[in-house]
Amino acid sequence: MSAVYTPSSTGAFVIGVKSAAKSVFIYVMFGTFIGYGALCHDLGFSLTWALVSTVLIWAGPAQVIVVTALGSGLSAGEAAIAVSLSGIRLLPMVAALLPLIRTKATRFWHLLLPAHLTAVSMWVESLRMAPGLPPERRVAFCNGLGLGLMAPTLVATVVGFMLAQRLPALFAAAVLFLTPMSFTVSVARNSRELVDKLAFILGLALTPVFALAKVDLALLIGGVLAGTIAFAVHRLREGA
Amino acid sequence: MTATVRDLGPYLALVLVGFLPNEIWRVLGIVIARGLDEGSELLVWVRAVATAVLAGIIAQLVLSPPGALATVALVVRVTAVIIGFVAFLIARRSVFIGVLAGESALVLGALIWP
Numbered sequence: 506m507s508a509v510y511t512p513s514s515t516g517a518f519v520i521g522v523k524s525a526a527k528s529v530f531i532y533v534m535f536g537t538f539i540g541y542g543a544l545c546h547d548l549g550f551s552l553t554w555a556l557v558s559t560v561l562i563w564a565g566p567a568q569v570i571v572v573t574a575l576g577s578g579l580s581a582g583e584a585a586i587a588v589s590l591s592g593i594r595l596l597p598m599v600a601a602l603l604p605l606i607r608t609k610a611t612r613f614w615h616l617l618l619p620a621h622l623t624a625v626s627m628w629v630e631s632l633r634m635a636p637g638l639p640p641e642r643r644v645a646f647c648n649g650l651g652l653g654l655m656a657p658t659l660v661a662t663v664v665g666f667m668l669a670q671r672l673p674a675l676f677a678a679a680v681l682f683l684t685p686m687s688f689t690v691s692v693a694r695n696s697r698e699l700v701d702k703l704a705f706i707l708g709l710a711l712t713p714v715f716a717l718a719k720v721d722l723a724l725l726i727g728g729v730l731a732g733t734i735a736f737a738v739h740r741l742r743e744g745a
Numbered sequence: 746m747t748a749t750v751r752d753l754g755p756y757l758a759l760v761l762v763g764f765l766p767n768e769i770w771r772v773l774g775i776v777i778a779r780g781l782d783e784g785s786e787l788l789v790w791v792r793a794v795a796t797a798v799l800a801g802i803i804a805q806l807v808l809s810p811p812g813a814l815a816t817v818a819l820v821v822r823v824t825a826v827i828i829g830f831v832a833f834l835i836a837r838r839s840v841f842i843g844v845l846a847g848e849s850a851l852v853l854g855a856l857i858w859p
Contacts, residue, residue, distance in 0.1 A: 529841045544812070554755050561764045566802060569811050571763040581753055581762050589766035594802060597795035599774025604783045613775070620771045625799065675855055677813035682825065682851050683844065685806040689826055690833040690843035692799050704793040708800025713808055724801045731801070732794030739789065 517642035521649020524634055530626035531657055533687040537565055538658040540680030541572075542665025543672050548572050552666050556659055563655065564624055565684050566591040593725055597732075598628045606635055606643035615644055622651025629691045630654075700739035707731035821854035 512520060525531065538559065545555035550572065562568050567588045574584035599620045607616060627650055634650075635643045665672075696702045712727030720726060753761065781788050807822050809815075814822070829847020836842035 529844065532841070533844055550755060554759065557756070558759050558763060561759065562767050564767055566806070567763065567767045571759070573811060574762065575755075575758065581758065584762045585766045588763060589769070591802065592767040592770045594795060594798040595767070595770040596774045596777065597791045597798065599771050600777040600781060601788060601792040601795050603775060603778035604781045604785075604788060607778075616775050616778075620775050621768070623771060623774070628795075674813055674816070675852060678817050678855060679848055679852055681810060681812060681814035682817075682822070682848060685803045685810075686826060686829050686847040686851075687840065687844050688799060688803050688806075689830055690838075690840045690847075692796060692803075693830065693833065694838050694840055696796065700789060700793050701796050704796040705800045708797030709804050711797075712801030713804045716805065716808075724798060724805065727801045728798030729794055731797035732790065735793045735797065736790040739793075740786075 511639045512642055514642060514645040517638060517645040518649035520638070521646040521651075522653035523649075524630060524646075525650050525653025528626070528630050528654070530630065530654060530687065530691070533683050534565075534626060534654060534658050535661045536680045537683045538661035539665035539668070539672075540677060540683075541565070541568060542662035542667075543669040543677065544569065544572055544665075545662070546666045546669035548575060550575075552663065555662050555666055559658055559662055560655070563621065564592060564595065569681075590722070590724055593728070594625075595623060598625075599623050602628055602631060602635075602647075605632070606640070606647055608640050610641070611644060619644055619647040619651065622648065622655070624651075624654075625688055625691070626654050627651045629695050632695060698739075699742070700735050703735035703738055704732045707734055817851065817855045818858050821851060821858050825851035825854055 541559070542552075542555055545552075545558075550558075558568055558571065562571065570587050570591060571584065574587065602623060603616055603620065606619060627647070631643075631647045631650055635646055638646050692705055696705050708728055708731040711731045712723055715723035715727045777791075781791065803826075806814075807826055808819070810817075810822065825847050828850040829843045832846030833839060833843025
């Protein structure tokens with residue numbers, strides 16, 4: 506996708522929707538949200554609630570935590586903390602994406618929608634594809650991409666909700682496995698530079714060590730430490 | 746803080762427990778992004794931290810998974826991720842092949858190793 510011409514904002518939005526349709530994440534997320542719809546059904550939520558939660562939260566792990574919290578009678582405070590911990594990844598993801606897609610003319614409120622649509626799927630695809638578009642069209646592209654990924658998940662939520670009682674137990678396990686499996690290969694695909702590869706490997710290795718050692722905020726501490734070590738190695742190699 | 750999610754009603758619980766604790770990070774991301782330039786070294790660090798946190802989430806989802814995935818043996822879950830990753834590399838970094846191979850390995854493994 507080379508920027509040999511400048512599409513209109515609508516054109517860039519449509520390119521985003523088409524990129525979503527071509528993304529492998531469409532299949533992955535369709536499966537994931539069939540599982541989510543079935544889970545919402547089994548835990549006694551309405552279909553409307555299931556759909557509204559997808560639009561508002563738009564982060565797979567957080568959504569699973571919220572619905573299971575209700576089922577298990579976890580306190581609201583504990584559930585909110587668990588959701589918040591899983592959402593920490595969104596901060597550096599949004600902070601890494603927005604400088605690539607904004608221009609001097611971009612207003613704060615223009616960035617609210619792409620920030621809300623930022624999830625692993627959208628983040629991975631926009632980091633890869635947005636640089637191929639002219640800077641002033643990247644926000645529209647990201648909005649098209651994010652909404653193009655969200656629309657099929659809403660259909661999948663309905664399908665899962667309807668089919669819930671007919672889905673075998675192994676299917677439920679398989680769709681839950683889609684999230685870690687697709688995160689692994691898509692983040693690996695985007696990790697071309699040494700700093701990203703190192704951050705990925707160190708994050709995989711360090712976080713479980715902190716979790717096993719019962720360190721509070723293992724995800725946050727493991728992530729910051731792994732990312733910082735990877736960055737330090739990158740600086741040493743660049744500087745030497 | 747002792748109120749259960751059920752006491753709040755489903756939509757209030759959704760906003761207080763689901764939406765706000767998650768969305769706060771996106772809004773903070775917008776604020777922090779204001780001080781970052783495209784191509785700056787600080788952005789490289791931020792991206793490295795994002796990648797590492799994601800890797801940590803992957804590790805947690807595989808090692809202590811939610812719901813029905815916990816019924817599949819740990820060795821099957823870990824082996825399936827490795828098979829998926831190797832297939833991804835062999836298939837010239839195809840995400841589709843990687844996910845397909847990993848999922849197939851998980852389902853087969855769960856059937857063989859109940």
